[in-house]
Amino acid sequence: MVKIYNDYKDRADFLTVYVREAHPTDEWQMKSNVKEDVCYAQPKTLEQRVAIANDFVERQKYPLPFGIDDMSNAADLAYSAWPERLYVIDEHGRIAYAGGMGPFHYQPEEVRAWLTKRFGPVTQTSSTDAPAKP
């Protein structure tokens, strides 16, 4: 997504929304997260959520605009966001692209295809291709 952001940030706006954790240590932890030292319990307070979101942004040097879902999980519920999902919202406030449930149906290339169809192909030769999720 970072590469798509770098390619299209002059033409479209981007927003990352941090929702509740997919694989916290106290739920369904993944070996890959242990290996990468990404180990967090499911936040019980908004402060904990903010802290993890900031960790993510700092450690991944994540450049996209960022928002955090509240503890009622309003964004998660409205957008069926968990564990990860992509959307494009058009200028009229309507859903223009609705991605499937991640990780298997989380397809950044479909977002790129939408942007390409709308704005034409763009590929920057930038080196800021951080291995960032989401």
Add this chain to the structure above:
Amino acid sequence: MNRFWKWTLAIFLGVLAVASAGLSFMAGSPKDVYGMVRYALPHMHRGKLKVGADAPDVRLLALDGSSHFHLRERTGARPLVVIFGSYT
């Protein structure tokens, strides 16, 4: 127990064993099968927002932990790509 029920039970247990082994292999481990059923399965039928629907507004917190903004504030001028996710 007659022969019919013995066979039925044996086949049922056999299918269960093969299914668990298959799922464990696919998901990574028996623990992941549990995680998949417990955490992922309830979400698989969500995602009712379709193309053309009004994008719901939600209030979000900024990274500073104190200021809020609305998702819809970011829409209007240009298309908005929204990426939902978490760290883990």
